[in-house]
Amino acid sequence: MPAEPTHSGPSRVRKPRESVKPYVRTKPTRVPAQHAPKTSAVAAESQTRSNLTLHDWMTVVAYCDNNPSIKQHDVVAHFRARPEGALIFNQSSLSRHLSKKGRAEDQARLQATPAALDGKRVRAVTRPDVERALFLWTKHMEVRKEHYTGAMLAAKRTEFEKAMDVPENERMKSDGWISKFCKAYGIREHRRHGEAGSVDVNAVGKERERIKGILTAYAPEDVFNFDESGLFGFAPPDRGLSSEQMPGKKSNKTRITVGFACNSTGTEKLPIFYIGKSKQPRCFGKTSPKDRGFYYRNNKTSWMTAALFEEWVKEQDTRFRRQGRFILLWIDNFSGHDINYVPTNIRLEFFEPNMTSFVQPLDAGIIRCFKAHYRKGFCVRALEMDNAGEENIYKINLLEVMLLAKAAWEAVTAETIRNCWKKAFDLTSAGTLR
Incomplete structure (x- = not known):
């Protein structure tokens, strides 16, 4: 019969907890400094030497210059015990940096490149x-x-x-x-965004002043903006989360055009203007987009043309005439907006060329918000397809794209629209738009 195990040490039975013990953070949360030079500072209790950055040496030299009576070994001890982080170096290194030659070398490094303060060693440059x-x-x-x-x-x-x-x-x-x-030299990759870089800031200010002068003649709810955008509504997400690299999926790059119009108060969003390639999309069956409540037109490029825009303006002009309203409609100077029809109840006002990235409300975040809502709805639908056991969870037809787009447009709030109008026209809450 085996012998019972014996315990030579004290009992290791955990004492029952009598009360809830809150989690206590042992280290204070530190907000990292923004755009600050790098440092080689280590914990004050550490005794491991490390190469100092040029910024660290400049700090040490400045301390010595401000305290000329302190001996060098006391300077070494002072920076070893520095509360915000120890800078560990020896007296001979300090003496070398305090010498006339050392100071000249540090100044030469400082002037050599913009990122010199972060460097620990002298860059060897052949030419x-x-x-x-x-x-x-x-x-x-x-x-x-x-x-x-x-x-x-x-x-x-x-x-x-x-x-x-x-x-x-x-x-x-x-x-x-x-x-x-x-x-x-502090050079990084940056992405260019649209036409904003080619616009004079002073010209933007003048354009906004011109806009404010025109707005005074109209009630905020009668001021509209129209713009169109391409929508790649069939394409699956090109990035996502996973624990390992995933192979790419073939992307459906079919594009349709979606046109938006809304007023400055966000209380009136006109139905989306859809433009596709097919005259009678197969997914609608025996019904038409009009029967489903969509404003849909088509051409070979699925892009806005002057003929399509003129037709849309005529219909909106008739509607506002019946309502007894006179509307101000802001549009960009895209060639597809150049029409012959002269509306009676809509005043068409064009933004100056290349200004839309600054002064067009729909470009100030409204369309971006719509596309974010669309992508969210697209991914939620993919989850539903996965739950239903579908193999291709991202497969979608034009009718479903238009339904998702309609829901996304409805999800854009009036507050978002108002804020984008104020941002584009540089208006405060006490400005022309209320």
Whole structure:
């Protein structure tokens, strides 16, 4: 019969908890500094040496200059015990940075590149003259409001190397230097958005003043904006969450055009103007889009034309005439909005060219909000298809796209619309639009 186990140590039976013990955070939450230079500071109790950044050395040197009577070994001890983070270095390193030569080297590093404060070591540059010329070229491009790519940097460097007679064995053959060059000079990838970069800010102010002058003659509920946008309503999401990389899915790039019109108070959103390619979409069966309550037109490109827009304006003009209303309708100067029809109850007012990214309310977030609601509805529908056991959960037809779009347009709130109008026209709550 086996012997019973014995315990040589104290009893390890956990004492029952008598009350709820709240979670106590042992470390205070620290908000990281924004746009602050990097530092090599470590916990005050740490004794491990690490290379200091140039910003750290500038801090140490400035402390020594402000306290000339303190001995160097006391400076070392002071920064080892610094509450906000220890900077660990020895007296010989400090002496080297305080020397005339060391100060000159630090100043040279500081002026070499915009990101020098974050660096721990001196960058070894084979041809500083070529790199300096390349940096000046990047600033020239930025002054012109032009982006440049890695391929353009490589080509331009080759030009400078030839112009400066750099020996063949010293020229850069690969592109590995590009990432280091960009890091040293604080160059990052940025995405350009529409036409906003080509507009004079002063011209935007003048356009807004012109708009405000016209608005005074109309009640806020009678001021409308119309704009159209492409909708890739059949395409599955191109990004998502997973624990590992997933293979891509073939995307349905079929596009339809959706046109929106709403007033400045958000109390009146006109039905979406749909434009597709098929005259009688098969998914509607024996019914038509009109029978289903949709305003649908078609052409080969599924895009807005002057003929389609003129037809829509005529119908809206008739409707407002019956209501006894006189409407101000803001539109952009797209060629498809240039019509011959002169409405009686709608005043068509065009924005100045290239201004829509600043002054058009629908471009100020209303259409973006609609598309966010559409994507959400599209993904919820995919979940329902998955629950139903469908193999292709993203398969959808035009009728279903239009129904989702209708629901998404209804989900855009009046508050969102009002805020976008105020943002576009730069109006406060006490301004022209109330």
